[in-house]
Amino acid sequence: MEKFKPEIEQEPDPKDISDEFLSMDTVEFMAFLRTQRNEPALSVIIDWKDVPTARRLKAFLEDFAALGKQKRSATIRATEEQYRQELNVFASGVKWEKV
Secondary structure (H helix, E strand, C coil): CCCCCCCCCCCCCCEECHHHHHHCCHHHHHHHHHHCCCCCEEEEEEECCCHHHHHHHHHHHCCCCCCCCCEEEEEEEECHHHHHHCHHHHHCCCEEEEC
C-alpha cells in the first residue's frame, strides 16, 4: 500500500537588508521598506553600534503594518556588556549573537 507523504513547503530564505538598514536614516529606511512589502521575509544582521540603533532594529521587528504579512528577523552581534545595555530590545525578539 502506498503511503501518503505530504509535501512540506519550504520557506524561502529571507532577503538580507542589513546594508540598507545601516546606510539609511530612519525616514529613508521606512520608504525602502514600503518598496519591499511583496517580499515574504526580511532579515537584518548587524554588529552592535549603539542603543538608538538597537531600538530602531526592535521597531523594524514590531512594525504593525507588516505583522502577519511579512516574516522578519533581526540579529545583533554584541558582547555581553553591550547586550546588557539594552535588554528590552533582546527581550522583544531581536536575537543576540554573542561575540
